[in-house]
Amino acid sequence: MENEGKKERVIEARMKLKSRFEEKMKLTPSIADNKPLGSGPLNRHGMPAIPVGQVVTTKWPVLDLGEQPEVPLQDWRLTIDGAVENPLVLTWEEFMALPQTTGTSDFHCVTTWSKLNMNWKGVRLMDLAALVQPKEQATHIMCYGYDDYSANLLLEEALKPDVLLAHTVEGMPLPEEHGGPVRMITPQLYAWKGAKWINRIEFMTANRLGFWEKRGYSNTAYPWRNDRYS
Ligand SMILES: Nc1nc2c(c(=O)[nH]1)N[C@H]1C(S)=C(S)[C@@H](COP(=O)(O)O)O[C@H]1N2
Numbered sequence: 546m547e548n549e550g551k552k553e554r555v556i557e558a559r560m561k562l563k564s565r566f567e568e569k570m571k572l573t574p575s576i577a578d579n580k581p582l583g584s585g586p587l588n589r590h591g592m593p594a595i596p597v598g599q600v601v602t603t604k605w606p607v608l609d610l611g612e613q614p615e616v617p618l619q620d621w622r623l624t625i626d627g628a629v630e631n632p633l634v635l636t637w638e639e640f641m642a643l644p645q646t647t648g649t650s651d652f653h654c655v656t657t658w659s660k661l662n663m664n665w666k667g668v669r670l671m672d673l674a675a676l677v678q679p680k681e682q683a684t685h686i687m688c689y690g691y692d693d694y695s696a697n698l699l700l701e702e703a704l705k706p707d708v709l710l711a712h713t714v715e716g717m718p719l720p721e722e723h724g725g726p727v728r729m730i731t732p733q734l735y736a737w738k739g740a741k742w743i744n745r746i747e748f749m750t751a752n753r754l755g756f757w758e759k760r761g762y763s764n765t766a767y768p769w770r771n772d773r774y775s
Pocket residue numbers: 605606607608609610653654655689690691692694722723724736737738739740741742743
């Protein structure tokens with residue numbers, strides 16, 4: 546009984562978010578762009594697999610700010626706060642007990658490399674949002690890492706189904722240098738929008754700029770428009 550009620554509430558919260566953001570999502574470039582720039586066969590979202598100016602690599606370069614924080618699982622926390630009805634701090638066990646999603650997606654770095662068809666497992670940002678319930682006025686999120694990193698995102702981008710807080714890649718725990726224990730991935734946007742070593746998601750009622758955005762990177766970061774810098 547208790548569980549049924551819980552499930553009903555989760556579904557209700559999800560449906561509410563969906564109806565609030567469905568129209569906005571349909572208008573975002575990764576869905577609405579009818580002249581996406583790029584080459585190669587179409588990807589799973591109908592976009593050219595290789596966005597304009599990108600080169601495919603099979604290696605996986607590491608990009609960071611010169612620091613790779615080491616976070617033991619028993620110390621790991623994820624804070625979700627700001628403009629939400631139910632702010633939360635999750636432990637590792639609580640995070641892993643949430644619904645888990647697997648997905649294949651591409652990774653496009655603004656420094657021009659793309660790594661295609663990566664297999665991830667983690668928790669959808671959308672599912673976390675359904676738990677905390679963004680307030681009516683929430684429009685953006687800021688994601689923070691255990692390093693000094695931050696990245697801002699429009700909510701209608703963050704709520705897309707392949708935006709994950711990933712803990713597993715290619716069936717293995719996410720390596721520390723790639724942001725383990727947990728990082729965000731944003732396959733429809735340049736990869737800097739996905740914070741490695743993520744430890745906080747702040748819902749915001751107005752846009753603010755993240756680490757690279759303050760330094761001239763694009764607010765929107767859409768790979769099929771060569772939307773790298775502002
Ligand atoms: N916390 C944190 N997240 C980060 C970064 C960073 O320096 N710190 N770099 C970003 C950039 S520019 C890219 S391209 C990707 C790189 O991920 P990778 O090192 O796993 O390839 O992470 C993004 N997320």
